[in-house]
Amino acid sequence: MMYESVTGNEESYVISTNEMTGNFAYIDNQNLYMATHRAEDPWDVDMRKFRAFLREKYNVVYAYLFMGAFQIERQDMYRAFQEYGYVLIFREHGMELKGKKKGNVDVDVVFEMMRDNFTSARMERAVLVSGDGDYFRTVDYLVDMGKFERVLLPSRKNASSLYKQLSNRYFAYLDTERVKERLQRQRKRQGT
Numbered sequence: 645m646m647y648e649s650v651t652g653n654e655e656s657y658v659i660s661t662n663e664m665t666g667n668f669a670y671i672d673n674q675n676l677y678m679a680t681h682r683a684e685d686p687w688d689v690d691m692r693k694f695r696a697f698l699r700e701k702y703n704v705v706y707a708y709l710f711m712g713a714f715q716i717e718r719q720d721m722y723r724a725f726q727e728y729g730y731v732l733i734f735r736e737h738g739m740e741l742k743g744k745k746k747g748n749v750d751v752d753v754v755f756e757m758m759r760d761n762f763t764s765a766r767m768e769r770a771v772l773v774s775g776d777g778d779y780f781r782t783v784d785y786l787v788d789m790g791k792f793e794r795v796l797l798p799s800r801k802n803a804s805s806l807y808k809q810l811s812n813r814y815f816a817y818l819d820t821e822r823v824k825e826r827l828q829r830q831r832k833r834q835g836t
Contacts, residue, residue, distance in 0.1 A: 777804025
């Protein structure tokens with residue numbers, strides 16, 4: 645059985661390469677968070693349910709969660725995301741910029757999508773989770789190459805109009821009532 649490092653260094657999470665072919669998801673976590681929290685009816689995505697949704701509906705075997713800069717105080721959240729089945733990717737910043745800059749993961753997302761497209765025999769198609777129009781050219785290219793499954797737009801209100809140029813087959817909204825009902829984190833009741 646062959647093994648490969650998911651993040652590219654020897655100490656990272658290791659997976660078997662014999663059995664994991666399917667679609668790869670690339671999730672702009674800041675865009676997902678901001679779009680759902682700035683929606684007309686704000687909501688929290690249950691990340692455990694979301695990972696299951698990606699696996700069941702879109703055959704996602706690898707879900708890359710682009711997190712921005714690493715923050716030591718969020719280690720419990722990072723650990724939970726890994727337990728749910730996400731591969732976390734952090735944005736590298738110089739020491740002088742840490743804590744002063746937003747995640748700005750766009751280049752990292754595009755790089756990983758294109759690298760996997762050209763080098764991974766395990767990736768069938770890409771699934772993108774973001775409404776950011778900066779990804780449109782990459783999405784359009786992957787559609788033309790037959791290597792794109794779907795862009796999952798977290799919010800109708802905050803999605804780039806560029807994605808409307810695609811066939812309906814290539815995009816879906818996460819803020820429909822049916823999808824929200826399935827993915828929304830249940831708020832804890834007061835006093836229980």
